[in-house]
Amino acid sequence: MPIESGSLHYAVGPIIAVAVVVLLGAFLRWAFGGDSRRPRRPAQPADDGLLTKIATLSRRESALALRAVLSDAGIRSTLRSPGPDRTTILVFPEDAPRARELAATFTPPEN
Template sequence: MPLNSLHYTIGPAIAVAATAMLVAVCRWVFAPNRTRGNKYTAKSYGDFGMLVPVATLRTSTEAARLRQLLRQHGIRSTSGAAPPGPIQVNADGNIRRHYVSGWHVMVFPEDSMRARAVVAGTDRDWA
């Protein structure tokens, strides 16, 4: 069987083509801008996992003060930046909320009633 230079180039050419195809597939699968799973992401629908928001405040210092108050009542809490929302208008036509961002103070569902009572300023014990 005679060997020529073509036999020596077919093997490496197949290896290079297979590697290029693997690289292209990996770049497509692991691309950072590709949405995976559900198209309704947590960012657009305010999914906080197991946590329930009990208050939305304008600054992080206000959120920290409320978290300290909740901690004094034995309620675990956390805060996170809230995405800016639409302008809300009440029934009289007055603007209730402008298009601003804020800070959510969030607690676990079993503590939400007590946390809301603390936020409202009532002394009722929900335990």
């Protein structure tokens, strides 16, 4: 059966296809999209493993200086930067009391 020249039957198929794609996109956004009204879960604290936190300093240079003081005293230590302007010094538990004493008497260098 021939299609009349003034008929819009040729446009029905693409319109249905576009409608299906739009509805599918809306459903997927609803099903897998994040809920902006729900508060986000705060970040989990990092696992320090066997290490103990002895100090948190705002400047990395100060933390490196304290780490040098601990190293001179024979205490092994490491640094962790959990965020900007925040550096944590970690030591093994058997060295923690002595490291805390040294950290309490430590004065950060001036720039």
